[in-house]
Amino acid sequence: MAPRTTTSFTSSAPADLPGDALVIGATKKAGSLSLLEGHGLSESTAAALLETLAALGAEGGADEITRVAGVEGVAASVVVVVGVASSGPAPRSEQLRRAAGIAARALAGRSSAVLALGQQDRAQAQAVAEGAVLGAYSFDQQHGVGKAESAKAPLASVTVVGVDEKEAGAAGGEVDALASAVCYARDLVNTPPNLLYPETFADSVLERAAGTGVEVEVWEPERLVAEGCGGIVGVGQGSGRGPRLVTLRYTPEGANTHLALVGKGITFDSGGLCLKPGASMVTMKMDMGGAAACAAATLAIAELGLPVQVTAYLCLAENMTGDLAQRPGDVVTMRGGRTVEIINTDAEGRLVMADGLALASEQQPDAIVDVATLTGACIVALGERTMGVMGNDDGLRDTLVRLGTEAGDTAWALPMPEELRPTLDTPVADLKHTGERSAGAMVAATFLQEFVGTRGSDTGDDEGESAQIPWAHLDIAGPAFNEKSPWGYHPKGGTGAGVRSLVALARSYAG
Known part of the structure; x- marks a missing residue:
């Protein structure tokens, strides 16, 4: 069975949490890129990040991934900005699941990531965690020695922001049961x-x-x-x-x-x-x-x-x-x-x-x-x-x-x-x-x-x-x-x- 990405929840400020990456959401509004609320960055840090993203040509389109290293005021090594669809037929939780999955797959080989995609309640936070586990999934049981040695391991762990510590255990249990079941079926x-x-x-x-x-x-x-x-x-x-x-x-x-x-x-x-x-x-x-x-x-x-x-x-x-x-x-x-x-x-x-x-x-x-x-x-x-x-x-x-x-x-x-x-x-x-x-x-x-x-x-x-x-x-x-x-x-x-x-x-x- 392939290794699973582990999850945890916190209500701490995202920018203060250590990790290989801080994942935040962005979207395209009125033709320009905008960070989703809940990113946890200071006003000055957010403004500087937006300038950098503009210089890199980021547009905030759905599924877009942009990495920025060494962002001042962020404890994580890299800020990963993922585009989140702002409209369409998919429910909001599903849009967050997809964005988290894209980010987790892009972070293969990393040990840890903090996710702050603008989730607004426990249900959305669980959707983010679920998407991360499912997005990081890989099936490599039949790889030979050469390919197994060169393959990147799935992202090892994610911390999802937006759940009070009192509810973290229950939220983690639900995500683990559901995501593990989907991965077993896969x-x-x-x-x-x-x-x-x-x-x-x-x-x-x-x-x-x-x-x-x-x-x-x-x-x-x-x-x-x-x-x-x-x-x-x-x-x-x-x-x-x-x-x-x-x-x-x-x-x-x-x-x-x-x-x-x-x-x-x-x-x-x-x-x-x-x-x-x-x-x-x-x-x-x-x-x-x-x-x-x-x-x-x-x-x-x-x-x-x-x-x-x-x-x-x-x-x-x-x-x-x-x-x-x-x-x-x-x-x-x-x-x-x-x-x-x-x-x-x-x-x-x-x-x-x-x-x-x-x-x-x-x-x-x-x-x-x-x-x-x-x-x-x-x-x-x-x-x-x-x-x-x-x-x-x-x-x-x-x-x-x-x-x-x-x-x-x-x-x-x-x-x-x-x-x-x-x-x-x-x-x-x-x-x-x-x-x-x-x-x-x-x-x-x-x-x-x-x-x-x-x-x-x-x-x-x-x-x-x-x-x-x-x-x-x-x-x-x-x-x-x-x-x-x-x-x-x-x-x-x-x-x-x-x-x-x-x-x-x-x-x-x-x-």
């Missing part, structure tokens, strides 16, 4: 598929959960067959590395809400017999990002001690082309007995998720949320930085959009038009797993909805028998993996998309 996504496959994914979760109060159960292939999980078994049967279902259970005392999470965990997706083009396989180690998010979020919820019962189902398989690989035209029996005709073996994620949704429904939770790198269609619709949110409950869907965006997982609601369901009809099974091609993300969600259970189905209650359990689907195909240059606090590679949304949802139930 580590899982970044691990090469020859090292991370269903068995080793399960081992990692078992190791990570030890001593946390989260119970972990692993179903191996024989158990999956016995339990009727035909979707997971069918997808995984073409690989020499058998599938797994990993269940995490967090059951705190006093919990009166039960949240179920279901994560897609395709540790490598070749497309099966409907083989992907070679170039499309290069990043397919990331196809387990949904399971990584659900595992990491559950562990974070437990670490935070939120009084919400959480059960997470990680549906793990490797989609390969071995002798027993399923074929287009096969019919498989899913958990619960419904049959599905296989049309395209590269639409495998919805098959493993269907078993997970059926299992989650049997427990009659208050809500089910699934997370999956499910469709390229969602990337076409929303781009590479926004997750699509669909579901059978407008309130749950819209809450996830709002909470996710506030937490940094930019989200957008998509509909599930009723005319899409008939496109899943087939004469040879209960349904097929693909339908209308032009609405791929919504068709996939429509298929998943078929496996969400109804309230009271196992309780004998007459009232609400036909009402489905509230369910939302997060398609993170775009934001789960960044193939391009780092931006904000997002590195190249795995991003940990979805983790903060799930924790925020659990926190809303706890409240």
